[in-house]
Amino acid sequence: xxxxxxxxVVKRLGMFVLxxxxxMTLIFIIPRLMPGDPTTAMITRMAAQAGRIENSxxxxxxxxxxxxLDKSLPxxxxxxxxGAFTMDLGYSLAYFPTKVTDMIGRCxxxxxxxxxMATVMSFVLGTIIGALLAWQRTPRIPRMLLSxxxxxxxxxxxxxxxxxxxxxxxxxxxLPFGGGYDRAxxxxxxxxxxxxxxxxxxxxxxxxxxxxxxxWALGMRGMMxxxxxxxYMVLAEAKGLSPGRIFFSYEMRNAMLPQFTALxxxxxxxxxGSVIVEYIFTYPGIGYLLxxxxxxxDYALIxxxxxxxxxxVALAVLIIDLIYPCIDPRITYQRK
Amino acid sequence: xxxxxxxxxxDISLGAFLALKRRNPNIVAWRDSLPYAWxxxxxxxxxxxxxxxxxxxxxxxxxxxxxxxxxxxxxxxYEGTTLxxxxxxxxxxxxxxxxxxxxxxGLYEKYPVDKYDTTRARRIIESKGYKIGKNGYYxxxxxxxxxxxxIPESFIEKQRxxxxxxxxxxxxGINATSRNMANGTxxxxxxxxxxxxxVGWGTCSSVNEPWSTxxxxxxxxxxxxxxxxxLNHWRWKNQAFSTIVDSxxxxxxxxxxxxxxxxxxMEIWLNELPIIPLTQARKLNPFNTTYWTGWPTEKNNYIHMxxxxxxxxxxxxxxxxxxx
Amino acid sequence: xxxxxxxxxxxxxxxxxxxxLNAKLIAGLLFxxxxxxAGLIGPLFWNANLxxxxxxxxxxxxxxxxxSPDFPAPSVDHPLGTESNGRDMLALLIAxxxxxxxxxxxxxxxxxxxxxxxxxxxxxxxxxxxxVIRVLSDSIMTIPSLAVLIVVSAYVRQVNLENMALILAxxxxxGPTRLIRAQVLSMRERGYVRMAVLSCASxxxxxxxxxxxxLLPYLAASFTGGVSGSILAAAGLESLGLGPxxxxxxxxxxxxxxxxSAIIRGMWWWWGFPILMLVLIFVGLFLITIGLDEIAxxxxxxxxTA
Numbered sequence: 011x012x013x014x015x016x017x018x019v020v021k022r023l024g025m026f027v028l029x030x031x032x033x034m035t036l037i038f039i040i041p042r043l044m045p046g047d048p049t050t051a052m053i054t055r056m057a058a059q060a061g062r063i064e065n066s067x068x069x070x071x072x073x074x075x076x077x078x079l080d081k082s083l084p085x086x087x088x089x090x091x092x093g094a095f096t097m098d099l100g101y102s103l104a105y106f107p108t109k110v111t112d113m114i115g116r117c118x119x120x121x122x123x124x125x126x127m128a129t130v131m132s133f134v135l136g137t138i139i140g141a142l143l144a145w146q147r148t149p150r151i152p153r154m155l156l157s158x159x160x161x162x163x164x165x166x167x168x169x170x171x172x173x174x175x176x177x178x179x180x181x182x183x184x185l186p187f188g189g190g191y192d193r194a195x196x197x198x199x200x201x202x203x204x205x206x207x208x209x210x211x212x213x214x215x216x217x218x219x220x221x222x223x224x225x226w227a228l229g230m231r232g233m234m235x236x237x238x239x240x241x242y243m244v245l246a247e248a249k250g251l252s253p254g255r256i257f258f259s260y261e262m263r264n265a266m267l268p269q270f271t272a273l274x275x276x277x278x279x280x281x282x283g284s285v286i287v288e289y290i291f292t293y294p295g296i297g298y299l300l301x302x303x304x305x306x307x308d309y310a311l312i313x314x315x316x317x318x319x320x321x322x323v324a325l326a327v328l329i330i331d332l333i334y335p336c337i338d339p340r341i342t343y344q345r346k
Numbered sequence: 347x348x349x350x351x352x353x354x355x356x357d358i359s360l361g362a363f364l365a366l367k368r369r370n371p372n373i374v375a376w377r378d379s380l381p382y383a384w385x386x387x388x389x390x391x392x393x394x395x396x397x398x399x400x401x402x403x404x405x406x407x408x409x410x411x412x413x414x415x416x417x418x419x420x421x422x423x424y425e426g427t428t429l430x431x432x433x434x435x436x437x438x439x440x441x442x443x444x445x446x447x448x449x450x451x452g453l454y455e456k457y458p459v460d461k462y463d464t465t466r467a468r469r470i471i472e473s474k475g476y477k478i479g480k481n482g483y484y485x486x487x488x489x490x491x492x493x494x495x496x497i498p499e500s501f502i503e504k505q506r507x508x509x510x511x512x513x514x515x516x517x518x519g520i521n522a523t524s525r526n527m528a529n530g531t532x533x534x535x536x537x538x539x540x541x542x543x544x545v546g547w548g549t550c551s552s553v554n555e556p557w558s559t560x561x562x563x564x565x566x567x568x569x570x571x572x573x574x575x576x577l578n579h580w581r582w583k584n585q586a587f588s589t590i591v592d593s594x595x596x597x598x599x600x601x602x603x604x605x606x607x608x609x610x611x612m613e614i615w616l617n618e619l620p621i622i623p624l625t626q627a628r629k630l631n632p633f634n635t636t637y638w639t640g641w642p643t644e645k646n647n648y649i650h651m652x653x654x655x656x657x658x659x660x661x662x663x664x665x666x667x668x669x670x
Numbered sequence: 671x672x673x674x675x676x677x678x679x680x681x682x683x684x685x686x687x688x689x690x691l692n693a694k695l696i697a698g699l700l701f702x703x704x705x706x707x708a709g710l711i712g713p714l715f716w717n718a719n720l721x722x723x724x725x726x727x728x729x730x731x732x733x734x735x736x737x738s739p740d741f742p743a744p745s746v747d748h749p750l751g752t753e754s755n756g757r758d759m760l761a762l763l764i765a766x767x768x769x770x771x772x773x774x775x776x777x778x779x780x781x782x783x784x785x786x787x788x789x790x791x792x793x794x795x796x797x798x799x800x801x802v803i804r805v806l807s808d809s810i811m812t813i814p815s816l817a818v819l820i821v822v823s824a825y826v827r828q829v830n831l832e833n834m835a836l837i838l839a840x841x842x843x844x845g846p847t848r849l850i851r852a853q854v855l856s857m858r859e860r861g862y863v864r865m866a867v868l869s870c871a872s873x874x875x876x877x878x879x880x881x882x883x884x885l886l887p888y889l890a891a892s893f894t895g896g897v898s899g900s901i902l903a904a905a906g907l908e909s910l911g912l913g914p915x916x917x918x919x920x921x922x923x924x925x926x927x928x929x930x931s932a933i934i935r936g937m938w939w940w941w942g943f944p945i946l947m948l949v950l951i952f953v954g955l956f957l958i959t960i961g962l963d964e965i966a967x968x969x970x971x972x973x974x975t976a
Contacts, residue, residue: 025805025808025809028805028809029809029812032806032809032810032813033818036813036818037818040818041821104528161953164952164956165945165949166952168909169924169948169949172924172928172941172945173945175933176933179933180934186349187348187933192351193351193352194351275811279814281814281816281817282814282815282816282817282903283816285816285817285820285910286816286906289910290928300817301910304820304823304824304910304911305499306499306528307499307527307528307824308528309824312821312824313821316814319817320813320814323812323813327812348934359754359930359931361729361754361931361935362930362931362935364740364935365740365936366934368740369934418724421728422728422754422756425729502929506755509723509724509915510723510724512723513722513723514724516916523916524915
């Protein structure tokens with residue numbers, strides 16, 4: 011692949027590992043710096059389940075020794091990291107003895123479906139809007155409309171979600187209040203189920219798209235303006251190329267590259283925002299699972315989900331970083 | 347439920363119920379009109395850990411009682427759908443009879459549990475040596491008078507009650523705070539005596555005679571904090587009271603001697619007030635009659651309303667498809 | 671003299687309007703100013719104690735909603751309505767706004783302060799120090815901050831505003847650091863900086879006397895961006911119920927509203943006014959940020975007229 015050198019790939023992989031390690035370390039350290047003792051909290055929480063399940067005492071003892079919850083801090087840290095890297099996220103404290111990985115596995119498809127769809131739509135729409143706003147030849151009225159659509163940028167997506175719920179579900183009775191699918195529909199690859207999944211996904215996706223596309227639009231507009239000032243643009247016009255070709259092949263293509271960087275940098279924020287959107291819509295993704303974990307003081311589940319979130323975002327950034335040199339020839343030339 | 351996808355729910359607020367009814371007129375509750383709800387046998391109390399300072403002193407517990415305005419709790423936390431509580435019993439007719447007996451014996455004049463009097467509360471606290479410190483709270487020996495109330499997380503009702511109590515206690519100078527915890531944790535902390543106060547329903551027992559609930563206060567059940575107690579989480583020990591309750595326990599139901607013993611026991615209990623009775627519990631369960639009829643209601647009370655007890659199977663068997 | 675792609679020559683000197691008279695900047699300051707004023711002088715006009723639980727009759731709609739069969743009649747004593755715990759909405763807004771602003775300001779101040787320090791150090795010193803700082807800041811930017819915040823808050827529960835600001839600052843410093851570092855790197859080679867180095871000025875002098883004045887618009891834009899992000903993160907956490915319970919904040923109000931089914935009950939004023947307040951804050955800060963961006967980057971100014 012053009013542009014990918016071994017040392018670049020190694021560096022990016024190193025960043026990936028560092029990010030995940032740093033994130034998990036923060037999760038481990040910060041609660042222990044605050045007043046109150048998380049270890050005792052966890053053990054109390056486990057013991058509270060004890061009366062309900064047979065052999066739970068043995069299970070709890072085994073788990074305690076496995077994770078070293080009554081040992082010193084460095085030992086706990088090592089078992090914590092070991093568990094994370096072997097994807098052994100332990101048992102849920104509230105739904106003991108369900109494994110955390112099982113619970114996450116059930117919810118992740120919903121989040122991936124919603125987020126990927128919404129982010130892609132938002133990125134594409136926002137970039138196009140930003141490019142059109144920067145292009146001098148956009149007519150006046152569409153330009154004004156496009157500017158107006160950016161107003162929603164300042165509204166956080168979960169607040170937009172509340173507004174949409176009020177308007178469409180409460181006011182117009184047009185769309186459902188929440189959930190991932192109609193309770194009456196049988197899950198599976200059948201028409202009614204898929205239709206109800208799409209129907210339930212409209213409002214959450216709309217909330218995310220409308221409120222995040224402004225960032226891409228403004229970034230794109232800024233980059234386009236910078237691009238317009240470059241020398242090769244003057245040459246392209248002097249050569250007599252058509253405005254459309256200049257717009258697509260020259261301006262947009264060059265302005266797109268930093269947009270991908272911006273996308274990579276903002277994935278963390280998008281993941282965070284989606285948690286609250288899922289909570290508002292009781293959408294059965296890992297965001298809502300995280301909220302249930304909070305309500306139930308299910309520390310194991312919370313840690314597991316956050317680990318998955320950190321790894322996913324870091325992985326997405328890694329992928330973007332690996333693709334980037336393939337589309338930006340300047341990096342190849344810089345090496346020579 | 348508004349879209350007709352669910353047939354029954356558990357306990358919601360009055361406002362939510364009215365909103366549901368507006369969207370789906372087929373939704374009914376126990377009663378046809380205000381307060382719509384069914385009276386639950388587990389009254390809510392502010393329960394103390396009577397081994398912890400300064401709440402091992404009955405005067406301090408009484409001070410808290412005078413500082414709480416039950417009327418506000420009823421009108422705001424319950425939106426008017428329940429009644430205040432002045433004894434650890436639900437207001438079922440057989441027990442109302444006993445409470446009236448206590449009233450006729452003058453117990454409630456001597457021990458005015460239902461009185462809201464912040465001046466009296468402050469006087470009691472100050473008589474114990476507390477003075478208002480520079481941040482507005484009562485202090486003694488450099489220690490602020492605080493009260494941490496444990497709340498089980500999933501009961502919105504308890505959280506709403508505790509918010510109001512916290513405000514009322516804060517306004518007279520006690521640093522009250524409420525602490526939400528998962529249900530299992532809350533029960534653990536209660537049984538092991540690892541709490542200062544909690545909003546709970548531990549007096550749930552009697553439905554048609556008083557001994558059952560009174561026995562929950564028996565000194566025999568009070569284990570030291572740190573050991574798991576089944577009853578009397580409040581660790582209240584009063585030998586005279588326990589002896590009376592024990593002699594009540596061996597009598598047959600409706601024995602005339604019970605009334606006299608009851609008055610004597612209630613006198614001690616009211617004097618000490620180990621727990622503060624707050625409100626009667628009520629459950630506002632909406633039932634959707636779009637697809638099924640035959641739900642238990644006041645008019646059709648073939649069985650009591652709860653769908654979370656074993657008796658629920660009788661409700662399920664009694665349901666008929668709507669339109670038949 | 672700079673030329674743009676149209677080939678016209680733009681005069682640098684003699685422009686009639688000062689770049690500081692940026693319409694966006696002024697509009698933004700106005701919005702933000704109104705919000706801040708509501709919090710600061712509001713308590714003088716309205717009793718803030720009405721924001722306590724059980725202080726007002728519950729479920730009153732605001733005056734402009736008019737009477738409705740589903741709710742008690744609105745009253746002049748509670749012009750913005752009340753919610754079902756007996757809190758007055760106007761008092762709640764007045765009491766909660768300063769708390770929400772404070773978290774943002776504190777977190778952003780700490781974050782930008784740290785960012786300035788690390789950004790200057792990275793850009794100026796270079797070498798392995800620069801590499802370490804750059805790698806760290808890129809790492810932290812990738813970590814979803816809200817997720818970590820949720821974990822911390824879930825353990826601690828009674829998070830007070832100051833601790834929340836500290837943790838938010840931990841995630842707020844990478845942005846300013848990158849920005850400052852990039853600017854310092856590009857300015858390092860400029861003539862006046864090299865003069866300062868040649869005349870044996872101390873690094874401190876160079877930083878504060880030469881570089882800082884030119885960086886002010888970037889720093890200010892960073893700061894307002896940081897405030898916006900921190901307030902958003904705090905509001906998000908509180909909306910999940912992880913905020914302080916007795917101190918009124920805009921996010922916790924939204925949380926109580928959702929938990930009490932305010933949407934389906936039609937009590938739009940309960941969640942509507944806090945959202946409006948937060949949107950005003952965000953719009954104001956956003957306008958300020960892009961206004962400052964335009965001051966810092968003159969090309970963006972010109973593009974408006976294209």
